[in-house]
Amino acid sequence: MGYSENVHFELQAECPDTGARAGLLHTAHGVVETPVFMPVGTQATVKGVPQRDLECDLDARIILANTYHLFLRPGHELIRHLGGLHQFMAWPRAILTDSGGFQVFSLSDLRKVTDEGVLFRSHLDGDQHLFTPESTVDVQLALGSDIMMVLDECLAYPASHEAANQAMRRTVAWANTAYRYYLRRKEETSSPAALFPIVQGSMFHDLRTACAAELSELNAPGYAIGGLSVGEPRPLSLEMTEATAPLLPRDRPRYVMGVGMPEELAEYVARGVDMLDCVLPSRNARNGCLFTSEGRVIIKQARYRDDPAPIDPNCHCYTCRTYSRAYLRHLFQAGEILFSTLATLHNLKHYLDRMRQIRHAILLGTFRAYLDSLRRRAVE
RNA sequence: GGACAGGUGGGUGAGUGGUUAAAGCCAACAGACUGUAAAUCUGUCCCUCCUUGCGAGGUACGAAGGUUCGAAUCCUUCCCUGUCCA
Numbered sequence: 097m098g099y100s101e102n103v104h105f106e107l108q109a110e111c112p113d114t115g116a117r118a119g120l121l122h123t124a125h126g127v128v129e130t131p132v133f134m135p136v137g138t139q140a141t142v143k144g145v146p147q148r149d150l151e152c153d154l155d156a157r158i159i160l161a162n163t164y165h166l167f168l169r170p171g172h173e174l175i176r177h178l179g180g181l182h183q184f185m186a187w188p189r190a191i192l193t194d195s196g197g198f199q200v201f202s203l204s205d206l207r208k209v210t211d212e213g214v215l216f217r218s219h220l221d222g223d224q225h226l227f228t229p230e231s232t233v234d235v236q237l238a239l240g241s242d243i244m245m246v247l248d249e250c251l252a253y254p255a256s257h258e259a260a261n262q263a264m265r266r267t268v269a270w271a272n273t274a275y276r277y278y279l280r281r282k283e284e285t286s287s288p289a290a291l292f293p294i295v296q297g298s299m300f301h302d303l304r305t306a307c308a309a310e311l312s313e314l315n316a317p318g319y320a321i322g323g324l325s326v327g328e329p330r331p332l333s334l335e336m337t338e339a340t341a342p343l344l345p346r347d348r349p350r351y352v353m354g355v356g357m358p359e360e361l362a363e364y365v366a367r368g369v370d371m372l373d374c375v376l377p378s379r380n381a382r383n384g385c386l387f388t389s390e391g392r393v394i395i396k397q398a399r400y401r402d403d404p405a406p407i408d409p410n411c412h413c414y415t416c417r418t419y420s421r422a423y424l425r426h427l428f429q430a431g432e433i434l435f436s437t438l439a440t441l442h443n444l445k446h447y448l449d450r451m452r453q454i455r456h457a458i459l460l461g462t463f464r465a466y467l468d469s470l471r472r473r474a475v476e
Numbered sequence: 477g478g479a480c481a482g483g484u485g486g487g488u489g490a491g492u493g494g495u496u497a498a499a500g501c502c503a504a505c506a507g508a509c510u511g512u513a514a515a516u517c518u519g520u521c522c523c524u525c526c527u528u529g530c531g532a533g534g535u536a537c538g539a540a541g542g543u544u545c546g547a548a549u550c551c552u553u554c555c556c557u558g559u560c561c562a
């Protein structure tokens with residue numbers, strides 16, 4: 097292993113029976129063991145969780161932040177002046193920034209897509225901003241993230257083949273533009289950041305296949321599969337992943353964006369996915385939905401009123417080591433802010449631990465059995 | 477003892493003759509949440525019954541009586557609460 101600061105992927109093990117892989121993703125801010133779940137910290141914070149806990153208690157190696165949100169507030173230039181995102185938010189480990197492509201989907205009422213880019217009306221003050229493949233690279237370079245994402249067009253489900261094709265074409269074109277621009281800027285700034293293209297194509301195999309093939313030519317250090325979890329039935333997301341992942345370069349990490357019920361994590365990994373992120377553990381935590389080894393605990397339910405047990409008896413997170421369901425329910429019912437922190441800590445731990453188990457199984461060569469037992473339990 | 481003000485469903489609080497089983501908010505109960513416009517959103521929230529329907533009955537706006545086709549809303553008496561004056 098060299099001293100290159102550039103992001104690169106080291107494949108460690110592959111499951112002989114499934115597409116699962118274990119590897120190491122090297123970044124300028126540490127090594128990320130894959131497969132990995134990346135907590136989402138849109139506004140330079142994983143809502144409710146101090147960086148110290150993220151690092152020391154959860155041992156998260158990489159988190160997400162969002163280009164669109166940080167561009168609007170506090171502004172990427174401000175962050176650059178304050179030493180970049182890592183220093184600004186006091187997070188020493190790796191950061192992946194999403195490009196704002198997802199906001200093309202989630203803020204669909206506030207934007208207009210053209211070949212040039214996306215015209216957004218800020219959800220904060222209504223101001224207009226144009227995001228282009230180049231400008232989003234610049235913003236992300238200013239932020240100083242380790243992995244930048246290409247601007248893409250993420251469609252809602254369902255989409256017609258024609259609309260999906262058009263969005264996919266545009267996404268490929270943007271990826272090419274962004275990549276050329278990135279390579280130039282990379283040289284100028286000697287930034288170690290990587291830029292990942294994103295496969296689109298809605299729920300159409302032919303479009304996904306074509307998109308993956310074209311993007312592969314960019315020879316990027318990693319690839320993402322986007323456009324999932326946009327309203328489609330659950331099995332479709334997996335199906336699209338299954339159709340796409342094997343087409344991406346074997347020696348590069350594959351990142352499926354924005355997915356994952358806890359039980360699905362292993363399914364994605366089984367399809368050759370190395371990186372995942374999802375808002376679910378953090379958002380659901382804040383809303384009182386806790387993931388455990390025995391399913392969901394909706395903490396506000398009256399049945400937990402006087403329950404002295406921890407959220408999950410099999411969990412070793414700070415919350416489970418320390419507090420009862422009764423206390424957590426009380427915090428939730430009372431609207432106490434501590435609840436968010438404790439609940440998010442737990443849910444993230446649950447996700448990260450699952451991924452560590454998965455990784456462990458792959459390295460041991462027992463992933464197939466691990467997956468089978470998960471599926472059996474799901475049926476029960 | 478007197479003068480005002482007021483008593484509405486678990487709590488607040490609208491409603492001053494009919495589409496009012498009674499707004500809104502809160503609480504309670506339940507559900508959702510997938511590259512975060514989310515510490516958010518949705519539903520239920522008097523009782524009983526069934527052919528579970530914008531269904532049928534029954535209770536209900538301090539109490540009792542009255543006016544009226546019809547009363548939470550108008551009248552009478554009583555009870556209670558608050559403020560002020562003695």
